[in-house]
Amino acid sequence: MLGAFGGEGLGHRPSAFLINDHTLLDGGTVSGALTVPEQLSIEQALISHSHLDHVAGLVYLTETLGFCETGAAVTISSVDPVVNTLRAGVFNNILWPDFTKIPHADVPVVKYRTLVDDVEQRVGDLWVTPIAVSHTVPTVGFIVHDGSTGLIYSGDTGPTSALWQAARGLRGLRAVILECAFPNRLGPLAAIAKHMTPSLIERELDKLAPEVPVWIFHVKPQFEEEIAEELGRVGSGRVSLLEQDRVYSI
Ligand SMILES: [Zn+2]
Ligand SMILES: [Zn+2]
Numbered sequence: 001m002l003g004a005f006g007g008e009g010l011g012h013r014p015s016a017f018l019i020n021d022h023t024l025l026d027g028g029t030v031s032g033a034l035t036v037p038e039q040l041s042i043e044q045a046l047i048s049h050s051h052l053d054h055v056a057g058l059v060y061l062t063e064t065l066g067f068c069e070t071g072a073a074v075t076i077s078s079v080d081p082v083v084n085t086l087r088a089g090v091f092n093n094i095l096w097p098d099f100t101k102i103p104h105a106d107v108p109v110v111k112y113r114t115l116v117d118d119v120e121q122r123v124g125d126l127w128v129t130p131i132a133v134s135h136t137v138p139t140v141g142f143i144v145h146d147g148s149t150g151l152i153y154s155g156d157t158g159p160t161s162a163l164w165q166a167a168r169g170l171r172g173l174r175a176v177i178l179e180c181a182f183p184n185r186l187g188p189l190a191a192i193a194k195h196m197t198p199s200l201i202e203r204e205l206d207k208l209a210p211e212v213p214v215w216i217f218h219v220k221p222q223f224e225e226e227i228a229e230e231l232g233r234v235g236s237g238r239v240s241l242l243e244q245d246r247v248y249s250i
Contacts, residue, residue: 001217003029004244006053006156006181006195009221013244014053017153017177018042019144023124024074025153030057031064033245039064040072044124047078048155049139050085053218059090062099065109077113077123079130081138087112118166120145131166133157135194143167149250151175156218158194164207174250176208177242179218183226198230205235214239215248 002024003013014028021038024030024045031039039061048054058076065072076086091098091110099110115121117140120129127147130140134157141154141163149172152163156179167173181195190197195218196204205214216239219227231239242248 001242001244001246001248002033003057004217004219004242005224006179006218006220007222008053011244012221012224014056015179015218016054016057019126020146023126025142025144026054026155027058027061028053028056031060032057036064036068040068040070042072042074044126045074045076046123046128046142046144047076047082047086048141048153049078049135049137050082050089051137051156054156055086055090058086059096062091062096062102062109066099066102069103071107073107073109073111075111075113075123077115077128079117079132079138079140080114082140083112083114085137115140129166131163133160133163143170145170145172148172149174151177151250153177154179156181156195158191158196159200159204161207164204168209173209173212175248176212176214178204178214178216180216180227180231181218181220181223183223184230186223198227198234201231201239202234205238210238215242216240217242 002016005012015026016028017025022043100108115130127145129143133141139155152167182190182197184197184199
């Protein structure tokens with residue numbers, strides 16, 4: 001758990017996970033959570049959407065990879081609109097250098113891969129299915145599986161159903177990782193920004209297999225205590241907040 005939050009604060013890093021040492025699941029923070037050797041072992045980055053709290057860490061990761069000159073490279077994978085935004089809006093030689101040409105176009109630090117919606121495909125040593133969710137920009141959640149166990153990752157989303165339907169009957173499902181951004185009193189803002197509140201999460205639980213634990217990330221740092229208290233009343237022990245810097249096994 002590299003970054004557990006939907007923003008940045010003292011001790012609060014934006015959303016990112018590292019799976020099995022080699023695959024980033026979103027990249028809101030990377031270099032602020034990993035040593036240089038750990039960063040060099042990253043090979044894949046699965047990106048849910050283009051918002052900065054999910055991609056900002058990629059820009060410093062690319063510098064780490066570029067400066068070390070070890071030949072290390074990261075393949076940034078997502079659906080077409082997300083890849084296009086990263087290419088045209090971030091690594092565009094204006095906001096940040098185009099690392100698909102650095103140090104050389106033949107051996108770049110960044111490669112892009114466009115994933116097909118709703119199809120399970122191989123990414124590194126994992127099986128990944130991107131499913132569109134409900135957010136203010138094109139966004140996917142991911143079903144991630146290693147052949148025996150798997151998890152569902154919501155990305156940023158308001159209430160949704162396709163992701164939960166796609167995961168129905170999934171073998172070895174061990175966790176649902178679901179976002180929560182705002183406390184209940186900011187429900188109207190959550191509706192506009194297409195995010196979850198604890199009371200919205202309570203309704204999502206009815207759509208999920210009852211035995212699977214639900215792990216929450218992406219709390220906005222300024223609402224951490226308020227959301228934790230409200231989540232404590234949801235799901236009778238089934239819902240828990242993910243802790244930054246902790247290693248989780250499924
Ligand atoms: Zn976010
Ligand atoms: Zn977002």
